[in-house]
Structure formats: structure tokens, C-alpha cells
Amino acid sequence: MKSVLLGLAMLVFGGALAFGGGRTLYRAHASRSWPVVEGSVVSSVVETVRNKRAVSFQPHVRYRYTVDGASYTSENISFGGGAAGETLEEANAFVRRLPEGAPVQLHYAPGDASLVCLDCQRVSLADYGVTGGGAVLVGLAVLSLVETARFELRMRRLEHRASLAGGPGRRAS
Incomplete structure (x- = not known):
């Protein structure tokens, strides 16, 4: 048993x-083949994540966009884990490319515009x-x-x- x-x-x-x-x-x-919409960055910072064994640096980007007249806000960079655990230099370089107010190209799921990604190619x-x-x-x-x-x-x-x-x-x- x-x-x-x-x-x-x-x-x-x-x-x-x-x-x-x-x-x-x-x-x-x-998501690479989903419809694309332009959005704008609301905030872009690097977050330091500490645990007992290590410190990692993660880009944190908040953006807004509109699809079919409905406004959305999201923080999803990618579906995969490729954006996690970056070095400080990599995370800083990522957020420098996305300053507040910058336009961004977003991919959203057909039928569910709240399911969106900023950097869809990232998987680890x-x-x-x-x-x-x-x-x-x-x-x-x-x-x-x-x-x-x-x-x-x-x-x-x-x-x-x-x-x-x-x-x-x-x-x-």
C-alpha cells in the first residue's frame, strides 16, 4: 500500500x-506569434533578491497598454525564467533600455489581452x-x-x- x-x-x-x-x-x-501592441513603461528598476545562499538581481518593469479600448497594466517580462537571477550589470542594462515613459512592443494572447509579455524570447x-x-x-x-x-x-x-x-x-x- x-x-x-x-x-x-x-x-x-x-x-x-x-x-x-x-x-x-x-x-x-x-507568444512570439501573438498580436503586438505598443505600450509604455510606467516604472523600471532592479530588485535585489536575497536568500540564505545567494543574492540575485531581477529587472522589474511595469508597463501599461490598451487593447480594444480596455486599459491594462502588467509587470510580466517573460513567461520563462530567463529574466531571473541576472547579474547586476545585466539587470541594470535591461532596465536602462526601458526608462519610464519609453514605448515598448508587447505580445498579448489572442482572446485574453491580460496575458502579455515584454521579452517573449526568454526561457532558461x-x-x-x-x-x-x-x-x-x-x-x-x-x-x-x-x-x-x-x-x-x-x-x-x-x-x-x-x-x-x-x-x-x-x-x-
Whole structure:
């Protein structure tokens, strides 16, 4: 029973990783062909992100745009993780290209103009790693569950044969 629960947990966790990573990669690649609208930068700064192990620098750009008469504001630079963990020099160079008031070309999803990106080409190796890692977990979970089911079926067959061999009117040899 433990192996079934572990297999199911791996299946759910791996499926979530593969789905989330796959959706990120899909959006990053598909967004390149989405409709384009011009927007303007509201603010552009570099944020310092600290954790126990490291410090990273991330560009933070807020922009506004209008599609079909509706106004939107967003901070999404890219769907992939390519904008995260940049060096200070890279992050500063990125935000210098986008000063407040600067015009920007944005790609928005057909049918959902609130789903937008500024730098749609950015994906990182980590995005592929999350997707691939999730897919591997799903595969291992399926193999584990299939093997557990095969083992249980084999054990039941052996028990059934043993009960037939030792049943009334038969002699075990």
C-alpha cells in the first residue's frame, strides 16, 4: 500500500511540474506569434533578491497598454525564467533600455489581452529542467505503479494456485 501511495504522490507531483513547466515553455514559444501592441513603461528598476545562499538581481518593469479600448497594466517580462537571477550589470542594462515613459512592443494572447509579455524570447535551462524532471517523475511513477500491480497480481495467482493444490480431495506433492 505504501508503494502505491508513493507512486501516486510521485505521479501528482511530477504531473504538476511537467504541466507547469510545459505551460511556461508553450507560452514562451507561442507568444512570439501573438498580436503586438505598443505600450509604455510606467516604472523600471532592479530588485535585489536575497536568500540564505545567494543574492540575485531581477529587472522589474511595469508597463501599461490598451487593447480594444480596455486599459491594462502588467509587470510580466517573460513567461520563462530567463529574466531571473541576472547579474547586476545585466539587470541594470535591461532596465536602462526601458526608462519610464519609453514605448515598448508587447505580445498579448489572442482572446485574453491580460496575458502579455515584454521579452517573449526568454526561457532558461531551468524551465526545460522543470518540465523534463516532471516528465521523468511521471514516467517513474507509472512504471512503479505498473510494477506494483504486476507484483500483486502475481502474488494473488500464486496464492490461488496454492489454495487449489491444497484444497479438499487433492493431495499436495
